[in-house]
Amino acid sequence: MYGWTGKLLRVNLTTKACTVESSEKYFKYIGGKGMANRIMYDEVPAGTDPVAVENKIVFAIGPNTGSNAPCSGRTDIATLSCFTENNAIVDAHMGGDTAVMMKGCGFDAVIIEGASETPCYIYVTDNAAEVRDASHIWGKGNRETTALITKETTAGVNVVSIGPAGENLVNLSCVITGIAHCGGAGLGKIFGSKKCKAIAFYGTQGMQVADPKKVMELNDYVMKDLIGSNNNHVIPTVMQSWSEYSNKSSRWTGHPGLTWGAAEGGPIDTGESAPGQPTLVGYRCQKAYKDHGAVAEQYTVKMTGCATCPIRCYGSVYIPQMEKTWGVVGAHANTCLGNRGSSIGTTFIKNVKDVETEGDGALMLSIYAAIKSDDLGLWDNYGELAATLGYVMADDHKILKQILTEEEYNALPWDRANNGDVNALDDFYAALINPNHNMYKLTQGAYYVAKTFPELMGDAYLNSKALGLWGVMGGKKHHSSETAAQVGLLTNVLYNRDGMCHTIVNITGSGLPYEIQRNIIEDIFGEGALDKPSNYTKMNESKAKFAKFGVMRQVLHDSFTLCNWVWPMTFSPRKERGYRGDLSVEAQYMAAITGEDWTEESLDHAVERDIQLHRAMTIMAYKTTDMRNTHDVVAEWVYNDEKAYTEGNTYLSRADWQDALTMFYNQFGWNENGAPTRATLEKFDLKDVADDLEALGLLG
């Protein structure tokens, strides 16, 4: 079998039975997200409590996973949301080495169902698995958990685990694999509810491809002609001998004079890495420097990242002083070093003194906070948790003092925190993940925080720019109207969490001059598809097509699997191509890998099937076809009817946003309120879903 393995693993934590089944009936959903969502649709009824024994966790990968197509190491993990409205279906996306190892074990998907009474972990090997006792690991951090499971299994094993946050059923908790890669979406809590500490993979099997020569040719083509840097930024920050442009906001930071400053044996210059040089691509993204500025360069050992990915986007730092100063080994990596726990750290700890050089104190605080957060498995939801904490701590902690008891408040080390004692952060983290502490209520995710404190926070908090949700159902903004106006915001409304769609922001952030971006995008989607930054125009059909493309490619990448943080190849760094990329590459890979006759159109059709299914699942969770006035309601900070469409701002108007939704719904064949019709569902071979919706009175 080519691409897919043809098998799925079912692990029942109640009975400890591990069984292998065919996965072939799910191939029409491609894999990854599409496959995982269909399994959830078939096996977990809408309305199930996410922590009930009936909820399941589905890991899934696709036919492209592990093909060595650049960035083909992504895993999709689907389950029910524990932190957004109506607990609808969500996907956690994860990089690292899990996906490639899972394919080595021989599985397209792993279904974790039931619940164990005592702590356990799952060890998956070639075509088999076993459920093992984890009583001795329960309570430990993610780093120690990985070390212990590696000792008990084999060198090279891939471990996906939860920390104490997941064990304590914190809504904003995640799984961690490797040193930094994680899957968000409250997944830690679902693992914790099943008493499942970890799942570990070690596989030795290969993946067959129909046309290996073509796969290698495509790899070469992408590496030489199409790929840029992280987010496929195709223009470097600094002019190079080969470049026509530079752009300081680009993530192609590598250039002569910028180094991996703490590399073994002395600094390594990131140098020039012109298009056509595949053996230098990995030097293009110096992300530690991008995230934390010049002070981080001296501590960058190297860049790391996910299996199969040539874009090394994980700034990997080692700061020896941290151990002496704060008692933690100062090694950390992430693709967004300022994210994860870092923002929580800077929310609590103030006035940190520099240790050796100017700015190193702030850097070390950020790294310390991230190390601790990752070890606990606490998920900041792209700054949402820090924003919530900032909200309640405003005006001399006015709201926080009403949430905590006086005893709780006074017991927290505020003086130490205000005097830059980084270790004080440990006490705040302990409170955040302690179910018996009122601070814990702030880790429920914004939607439930607002519900818990309707008077203190409520709608004002939920709609505030400071919190920065895209939608009041609890989805965090993760690129929105600041990215290509209505287009960026529309890419969120399909999802039950932050949209995580990077297709559009990869374009607007590419570093290319606006005029070049516009010309290429208008050639594909029509006139008026791409507004000038902060100079928006009203909604039009070209924008609707562009927005649909954004989510279509994201779902393709999450299903295929590829990294949507780099793909699609809309642009190219090559001047001689007019900076035009190639949007047919995914379909070419699909054909070369499977040996089947795939085109862009047929692949799009399969992707849209996944989207229609996902929408149907959301409607079932919401028990209404009126998505426009429920699920798709965006936060108020997006609007300003007076300033909208004037130069210098990114506001939208309320009326225009309704037009935007209408045009977007039309693109997918949905009714006026955003619900799929029978005709649309049957077009995508989803008659059974249409029947189910009709029986529930939920057909559009």
Added chain:
Amino acid sequence: MSENKKTLLSREYTRRQFLKLTGKGFAGVALSSSMLSLLGCTQAQAEAGLVNVIATPDYVLVANAAKCTGCQRCEINCTLANDGDCHPYMARIHARENLNFDKASTGVNGVSEDPHHGAGMFGTWSCAPETCHQCADPACMNACPMKAIYVEEGTGVRKIDESKCVGCGACVAACPWHMPRIDVDTKKSTKCISCGACVAGCPTSALKMVTWEEIAAAL
């Protein structure tokens, strides 16, 4: 004397000169700037033992741990080029098993008492792939009961005759680095044949192949 034989003798001379210069490593050896450029490393990296140089009869394979970012593309490129599949476990270059922890440490499965100060992603980021040394006196070849491993004329590459191999694993056990693998599909031993696919696809040039002619020019 044929041109081919002249070339081989010339390479062998250069190889000896190079080995005389480097001995078992680079510690204390001052490398010329042209040699450092050729090997793609700094003097400090070489002296710190980060640069693993494998002198094969045909070329020098350089693996620089300071530049390795753990992407493991080398493994799949190896099997795509040689076997037509994507099979990291079967790669003739091994990146995965040293990635998180240091397999060579005294700990169980590479997890030492203090892994966070050691090599690997759970330490302070040092990692590098292991590959076939194309040994002058190959333990794998000597151990093979079927005489299935041979030195290819012209290139000096140690290859496996699949028609003779019975997949007994003696070569895997004999190799100090356990580099050969028994193919889970064909049940035959397989090892590096110096095709260069791993080098050509390394996105940070942590792997490099340098010919003896280039070395001769830099010596």
